[in-house]
Amino acid sequence: MLKTLFPNVNWFDLLIATGETFYMTILALIGTLIFGIILGLLLYLTAPGGIWQHKTLNFIVAAFVNIFRAIPFLILILLLIPFTNFLIGTIRGQNAALPALIIGSAPFYARLVEIGLREVDKGVVEAAKSMGAKTSTIIFKVLLKESTPALVSGLTVTAIALISYTAVAGVIGAGGLGDFAYFHGFVRQDFDVMFVCTVLIVIIVFIFQFIGDALTNKLDKR
Amino acid sequence: MISIQQLSKVFKTNTTTIQAVDDLNLRIDKGEIFGVIGYSGAGKSTFIRLINRLEEPTAGDVIIDGQEITALSKNQLRLSRQEIGMIFQHFNLLWSRTVRENIALPLEIAGVSKEERISRVDELIRLVGLAGREDAYPSQLSGGQKQRVGIARALANKPKVLLCDEATSALDPETTDSILSLLVDINEKLGLTIILITHEMHVIQKICHRVAVMEGGKIVEQGEVVDVFSHPDKAVTKKFVEQVMGKPDKDITEEAFVQSVESGKVLRLHFVGETANQAIISQVAKKFDVEINIIQGNVKQTQSGAYGSLFVHVTGEETELEQAINYITSTSVEVEVKTDA
Structure with a gap:
């Protein structure tokens, strides 16, 4: 039946493409998590009244975040071609997509991290200070721990944006479902292929959303 | 035991300067419950934060048990703070941690070993009367229970002083009484010096030995609670006494x-x-x-x-x-x- 409904779909290739999408999304998500938290913490801590209050550093980080959030992703990939080539040694394939994916989504996630950190009760930070906590203790045991549900729900939102970025990256040859839909579906005018790819991407988005929501609910003890 | 000399704090913004604490002098004896009362804006909140340098003083000294808090480096101050407990109006518990884990936090900060932490936390839970609620999260507790966790947490590292920042102001009258009796109990059992700030005269009346009245960043009157009650001198003091005694x-x-x-x-x-x-x-x-x-x-x-x-x-x-x-x-x-x- 699948053969009659979707005559042009090569299921094995499709499976590989799905795997590639997962691969790019998950690796990029890990990179985004790390850089996003670092940038978000910097934004929060160097802000006026913050623990590391520092006007210049705050300005630089904020400028970096704002600029990279403003550049449309497709253009960002093209701009980063020389950088990617230097870093990965190629500009094709899933790994080549990672720098652009991470640089494109980490600033976005950083802002969500900053919002999450700001929602941590100032009084709790003060209480930790009154106990004689080091800044590192305040960061890891208070700020990040108390904002975990916000960090996870922010990461879920970011993951979904990332999935759509991987599809864009696919169009310039990064592999994955976007690549598959474009080259095997759109270019060959095989619309059944595009349809199947779309459904699969939507399902992947739902999976990430479901995991993210479940995790956020479990972590939130408020 | 605690000596405060010419303590001042000035807040400066671009347009205004606020003298929150103005040349304040005070001696607090070991083992006493010392109350500071004042209306909001009198500078009492700033004052109590100057004692453990949550606010940096603009001038003056704070000396606790011979140690000049105001002269300590950042690192020394951190260690010193472990010997100064503090409780807050809004409890300031970590909602992501259970009662047990909240009380353990200051012990983790002080680098106490795990076994010791467990036995110390159990001891504290019994002391503040929270047995049976060890594994609850703060969101599952009543206000009074939250403040009990706050007190247990403040006592975890066996402090020399307990600072109470409006500790009962967010509680209903009955719960306030139970928290106040707990504080008296701790004061008697452990011989702990307690400094509390409040705007409620009945808190002073119920548990304090001595009281200082603050207005405009200064202490305008101080003495034994009974003396201040019987011979209030300043208008602000008379008003506070009326809160409890009636006109x-x-x-x-x-x-x-x-x-x-x-x-x-x-x-x-x-x-x-x-x-x-x-x-x-x-x-x-x-x-x-x-x-x-x-x-x-x-x-x-x-x-x-x-x-x-x-x-x-x-x-x-x-x-x-x-x-x-x-x-x-x-x-x-x-x-x-x-x-x-």
Whole structure:
């Protein structure tokens, strides 16, 4: 039946493409998590009244975040071609997509991290200070721990944006479902292929959303 | 034990300067419960934060147990803070941690080993009366229970001083009383010095030994709680005393009755820090052949005994009355004869 409904779909290739999408999304998500938290913490801590209050550093980080959030992703990939080539040694394939994916989504996630950190009760930070906590203790045991549900729900939102970025990256040859839909579906005018790819991407988005929501609910003890 | 000298804090913004704490001097003895009372904006919140340098003083010294807190480096200050417990109006618990984990946090910060942490936390949970709620999250606790966690957490590293920042202001009256008794209990059991700030005079009345009244960043009046209650000097102090004792002119409404007595005497018995003679009425009734009728009274219990006055109408033989009054005067209760019919 699948053969009659979707005559042009090569299921094995499709499976590989799905795997590639997962691969790019998950690796990029890990990179985004790390850089996003670092940038978000910097934004929060160097802000006026913050623990590391520092006007210049705050300005630089904020400028970096704002600029990279403003550049449309497709253009960002093209701009980063020389950088990617230097870093990965190629500009094709899933790994080549990672720098652009991470640089494109980490600033976005950083802002969500900053919002999450700001929602941590100032009084709790003060209480930790009154106990004689080091800044590192305040960061890891208070700020990040108390904002975990916000960090996870922010990461879920970011993951979904990332999935759509991987599809864009696919169009310039990064592999994955976007690549598959474009080259095997759109270019060959095989619309059944595009349809199947779309459904699969939507399902992947739902999976990430479901995991993210479940995790956020479990972590939130408020 | 705690000495505060010429302590000042100035907040500066681009346009304004606010002198939150103004050249404040204070000595607090070991083991006492010292209250600082003032209206919001009086600078009391800033003052208590200057003690453990959550706010950096603009000038002046804070010395705790011979250690000059204001001279410590950042690192020394961190260690020193582990010996200064603090509780807050809004409890400031970590909602992501259970009761047990919240109490363990200061121990983790102080680098206490895991086994020791567990036994210390259990001990503290029993001390503050939270047995059975160890694994609850703060969101599952009532306000009073949250403050108990706050107290246990503040006591975890066996501090020398406990700072209470409006610790009962977010609680209902009944819960406030239970938290206050817990503080007294801890003060007596552990000999802990407690400094508390509040805007509620009954908190001072119930648990403090000494009190300082703050206004405009300065201490305008201080002394033994009973003394401040009986002889409030400044207008602001009088207002605070009225919070608890009622307006003094309420006594005057009794004037009419006082005038209308046809026999015997109307006495005003004044209790100032009374502990020994609280049964004075029944003693007088037993010892002398007189009838005693209590007309009106307002007596409050403080940490150093009862404070307040009692209007009584005494009737009987003239000589018996004489003797009864002499007897009362011989105790530390002051007698004032209002009418002598």
